[in-house]
Amino acid sequence: MVIRILSLAALIACAPSAFAHEYKVGEVLVENPWSRELPVDMPGGAAYFTIHNHESQADRLVAVSSPRAQKCELHLQASDSGMMNMQHTATVDIPAHGEVIFQPGGNHVMLTGMDKPLKAGEQFPMTLEFEKAGKVEVQVKVESADTQTGHDEHAGHQADNNGG
Numbered sequence: 150m151v152i153r154i155l156s157l158a159a160l161i162a163c164a165p166s167a168f169a170h171e172y173k174v175g176e177v178l179v180e181n182p183w184s185r186e187l188p189v190d191m192p193g194g195a196a197y198f199t200i201h202n203h204e205s206q207a208d209r210l211v212a213v214s215s216p217r218a219q220k221c222e223l224h225l226q227a228s229d230s231g232m233m234n235m236q237h238t239a240t241v242d243i244p245a246h247g248e249v250i251f252q253p254g255g256n257h258v259m260l261t262g263m264d265k266p267l268k269a270g271e272q273f274p275m276t277l278e279f280e281k282a283g284k285v286e287v288q289v290k291v292e293s294a295d296t297q298t299g300h301d302e303h304a305g306h307q308a309d310n311n312g313g
């Protein structure tokens with residue numbers, strides 16, 4: 150009986166949310182890929198997820214692509230002395246036994262060149278390619294705009310993109 154209770158506790162500890170969905174390639178886990186519904190006049194979007202590396206050596210996210218967007222770019226965002234700073238990067242390092250979080254106000258995959266805007270409730274495929282673990286296709290769930298807050302930095306960034 151004690152053993153049964155313990156194993157149940159372990160199961161719960163490994164599942165932070167009943168709604169989380171995750172994808173595995175080698176020892177790399179991509180957790181809960183999601184995006185946010187955007188107004189119709191917004192031609193781009195952003196995708197977020199958490200990457201866990203259970204391998205004892207570091208890996209690297211080297212490419213992202215989706216049939217839903219012409220271009221998927223890796224963007225890093227760092228708060229530098231109070232100023233939000235966004236930069237395009239070719240790759241993202243995933244430390245050994247570490248995790249990298251992509252989230253609003255932080256790292257994200259910028260989606261541009263979409264033929265139609267993202268609608269809440271839909272999901273679309275996106276392929277992540279890791280240098281060592283290889284490729285994995287995930288389903289990105291689109292959530293409604295009001296389920297999350299604090300995205301203002303990113304709206305400003307997209308305005309910049311439109312100008313260039």
Ligand SMILES: [Cu+2]
Binds near residue numbers: 224235257259306
């Ligand atoms: Cu961006």
